[in-house]
Amino acid sequence: xxxxxxxxxxxxxxxxxxxxxxxxxxxxxxxxxxxxxxxxxxxxxxxxxxxxxxxxxxxxxxxxxxxxxxxxxxxxxxxxxxxxxxxxxxxxxxxxxxxxxxxxxxxxxxxxxxxxxxxxxxxxxxxxxxxxxxxxxxxxxxxxxxxxxxxxxxxxxxxxxxxxxxxxxxxxxxxxxxxxxxxxxxxxxxxxxxxxxxxxxxxxxxxxxxxxxxxxxxxxxxxxxxxxxxxxxxxxxxxxxxxxxxxxxxxxxxxxxxxxxxxxxxxxxxxxxxxxxxxxxxxxxxxxxxxxxxxxxxxxxxxxxxxxxxxxxxxxxxxxxxxxxxxxxxxxxxxxxxxxxxxxxxxxxxxxxxxxxxxxxxxxxxxxxxxxxxxxxxxxxxxxxxxxxxxxxxxxxxxxxxxxxxxxxxxxxxxxxxxxxxxxxxxxxxxxxxxxxxxxxxxxxxxxxxxxxxxxxxxxxxxxxxxxxxxxxxxxxxxxxxxxxxxxxxxxxxxxxxxxxxxxxx
Numbered sequence: 001x002x003x004x005x006x007x008x009x010x011x012x013x014x015x016x017x018x019x020x021x022x023x024x025x026x027x028x029x030x031x032x033x034x035x036x037x038x039x040x041x042x043x044x045x046x047x048x049x050x051x052x053x054x055x056x057x058x059x060x061x062x063x064x065x066x067x068x069x070x071x072x073x074x075x076x077x078x079x080x081x082x083x084x085x086x087x088x089x090x091x092x093x094x095x096x097x098x099x100x101x102x103x104x105x106x107x108x109x110x111x112x113x114x115x116x117x118x119x120x121x122x123x124x125x126x127x128x129x130x131x132x133x134x135x136x137x138x139x140x141x142x143x144x145x146x147x148x149x150x151x152x153x154x155x156x157x158x159x160x161x162x163x164x165x166x167x168x169x170x171x172x173x174x175x176x177x178x179x180x181x182x183x184x185x186x187x188x189x190x191x192x193x194x195x196x197x198x199x200x201x202x203x204x205x206x207x208x209x210x211x212x213x214x215x216x217x218x219x220x221x222x223x224x225x226x227x228x229x230x231x232x233x234x235x236x237x238x239x240x241x242x243x244x245x246x247x248x249x250x251x252x253x254x255x256x257x258x259x260x261x262x263x264x265x266x267x268x269x270x271x272x273x274x275x276x277x278x279x280x281x282x283x284x285x286x287x288x289x290x291x292x293x294x295x296x297x298x299x300x301x302x303x304x305x306x307x308x309x310x311x312x313x314x315x316x317x318x319x320x321x322x323x324x325x326x327x328x329x330x331x332x333x334x335x336x337x338x339x340x341x342x343x344x345x346x347x348x349x350x351x352x353x354x355x356x357x358x359x360x361x362x363x364x365x366x367x368x369x370x371x372x373x374x375x376x377x378x379x380x381x382x383x384x385x386x387x388x389x390x391x392x393x394x395x396x397x398x399x400x401x402x403x404x405x406x407x408x409x410x411x412x413x414x415x416x417x418x419x420x421x422x423x424x425x426x427x428x429x430x431x432x433x434x435x436x437x438x439x440x441x442x443x444x445x446x447x448x449x450x451x452x453x454x455x456x457x458x459x460x461x462x463x464x465x466x467x468x469x470x471x472x473x474x475x476x477x478x479x480x481x482x483x484x485x486x487x488x489x490x491x492x493x494x495x496x497x498x499x500x501x502x503x504x505x506x
Contacts, residue, residue, distance in 0.1 A: 038270060042404035045414055049403050050396075051077060053148065053422045054102040057429070060147030061104040064140045071107025071127035073119050078102060100396065100477065106140070110459075111466050112435065134444050141440040148426030152371075153364045155419040159412075160360035164352030172197075172205050173257040174226075175294065178301055181253020186237040188226060188254060195232060196225035205256045210374045215239050215250025216386040222252070248391040261295045262349040267408040272343020277326035279344060280317065287314035296348035303328075306340040345408040368423055375424065395480030434469020 054077060065072050071090055076082075078096035085094025096102075105116045108128025125131055129140070156165075172194035177184045197203040198211065212222060219239040226233050239250035263285045268274050285293050288302040289312050303311065306328055313324045329341040355363070381387035394402075399421065406413035432442035443462065450456055 041407050042400070045407035045417075046400045046403040049406070049414060049418045049421055050099070050399065052418055053151075053425050056151050056422065057144040057148050057425060058102045058104050060143035060145070061106075061140055064143040065104065065106055065129070068132065068136050068140070069127065070129050070132065070136075070140065071123050072104055073107055073123075074103070074105035074116065076103050076105070076116075079115060111440075111462055112470075115435070115470060134448055138441060138444055141437045141444070142430075144437050145426040145429045148422040148429070149368075152368050152419045152423035152426065155364075155415050155422075156367050157360055157364035159415070160355070160363050161357075164354045165360060165363040167351040167353050168205060168258075172203060172208060174254050175257035176255040176298060178253035178255070178305070181251075182237050182240050183252040183254045186224075186235050186252075187233075188224070188235060188237070188252075189228070192226040192228050194224055195227045196223075198223050206370060209256075210370060211377075212239050212250045212252055214374050214378050214381070215241055215248065216381055217241070217248070217388055217391065218386070219250055220386075255295065255297045255301070258295050258350070261351070263293050263296055263299045264347050264349060266345040266347040266410070266413075269343040269345070272341070273327040273329055274343035277324055279313075279315070279324065279326070282317075284316040285313060285346070286316055286321065288312070290314075296346050299346050303342050304339045307338050311340065311342065345405075347409060368419075371420060371423055372427065375427075389479070390483055390486065393480050393483055395477060395484045397481065397484030433472060434465045435473050436469070439465075439469050 058075060058077075062072055062075055073090065073092065075091055075093045076085075076096050077094070078099045079101060080096050080098040082092075082094045083097055085092055087093070090107075103112070103116050105112075105119060106129035107119060107123040108130040110119060110130075129137065174183075174188060174190055174192045174194070176190050177188055194203060194208065195201065197208050200207070219241060221236045221238050224235045224237060226235055237252050239252050242249055242251060265274075265279060265281055265283045265285065267281050268279055285299055287293055288299065289306070291302060293299045293302070307330075309328060311326055311328045313326060315322050315324060326342065329343070330338050331341055332338060378387060378392050382389060382392040402420075403414075403417055406417035409416075429436050430438040430441070432438045434443075443457070443465065447457055
């Protein structure tokens with residue numbers, strides 16, 4: 001059978017069935033009121049983030065293969081049956097039915113045939129991937145994860161060049177301690193300076209907050225040394241575990257002293273007390289119940305801690321100060337505590353400064369290392385049994401919730417989530433699991449070692465390894481999706497945050 005006949009459009013393309021059906025389903029849901037503009041915005045943000053991360057990953061494989069003049073038979077967004085696409089040259093660019101990743105089908109590479117389908121049989125030897133030297137195979141395999149990691153670095157780097165990097169406190173000074181919090185019980189007070197955290201001298205606020213955020217199911221004590229009136233005082237604090245929109249986080253109840261940082265409403269949730277009180281995006285929050293607001297954390301805690309049916313806000317809009325009294329909803333957290341819900345997504349305008357190319361690149365690297373450090377910590381807790389799988393892994397539904405939350409923050413939130421997902425996608429794909437890129441790299445290493453003693457892997461063995469890896473990946477993705485669905489029917493007290501780690505996708 002010729003290459004053309006294999007890639008020719010079928011008599012009844014799936015696109016003629018699936019696309020109209022999706023349009024009709026969306027129309028029905030819209031008429032019934034199951035979806036609104038906010039839902040559409042969330043879906044578009046999810047599609048943009050996921051598709052961009054996958055396309056960039058596969059483009060890495062694609063461009064390196066093209067540079068080596070290796071035949072690329074298929075560039076697919078998604079797996080399974082072809083829905084729609086177009087063939088240019090020898091490559092079929094397509095969208096497939098199962099939107100859980102993507103793949104690049106290389107000429108002569110049949111190792112993933114059960115997933116990608118069989119390739120053409122008439123590809124010239126000089127264009128076949130399987131006949132290339134190992135170093136070329138390695139570069140093609142590693143190019144996808146490298147492209148994702150470069151994307152994760154490029155987003156904060158470009159943002160830093162355009163708008164500057166955030167200016168964070170150089171000295172971890174406590175501005176406030178929440179009543180009845182773990183920090184207050186342990187003896188931390190406003191004005192204390194944190195000079196040591198878990199044995200690290202002069203810690204950064206981001207490191208302290210991140211370590212506490214990624215908490216074990218049974219929290220371990222955190223060791224502080226604080227400076228008060230010239231005296232160094234050791235203090236042990238055990239974080240409190242809390243559920244925030246189906247994700248488990250830790251907190252101790254201290255607010256950092258950033259100085260006076262403008263606090264604004266990023267978005268208003270439809271149908272909530274905030275919307276009924278005519279609060280608007282970009283309103284600046286000056287005070288809650290007469291207490292001046294200095295940063296986002298303080299604003300969120302003051303709203304949550306309000307047990308009354310109403311809350312009084314002082315806001316600034318278009319240069320004018322306005323007093324607003326709004327109703328307040330309440331929900332109970334996992335410990336039965338009453339939490340105020342206003343219906344706003346709160347942001348803050350952190351001061352930024354230009355620090356040049358080297359400083360901006362250092363910031364980009366540090367921000368990504370911080371993400372991987374926290375993700376690695378969560379996975380380590382999972383491996384050694386300190387953290388449940390439910391609180392560690394998330395799949396497509398978890399990514400959708402995080403994308404929806406990021407959409408409320410505008411393009412900065414969307415690109416921030418893209419960087420987070422892209423970094424996770426790149427690193428996870430380097431794991432030595434068959435079917436993933438790391439599995440292909442590992443097999444190349446095994447082949448190189450066997451070649452030293454005159455042996456090689458047979459095609460049958462390679463196929464069996466790929467089949468085992470494919471089953472492992474299906475089980476992992478099935479678990480992640482099931483985990484997401486269980487979270488969806490669980491209690492949902494508060495707003496969304498990105499998952500600690502995402503299920504790997506090819």
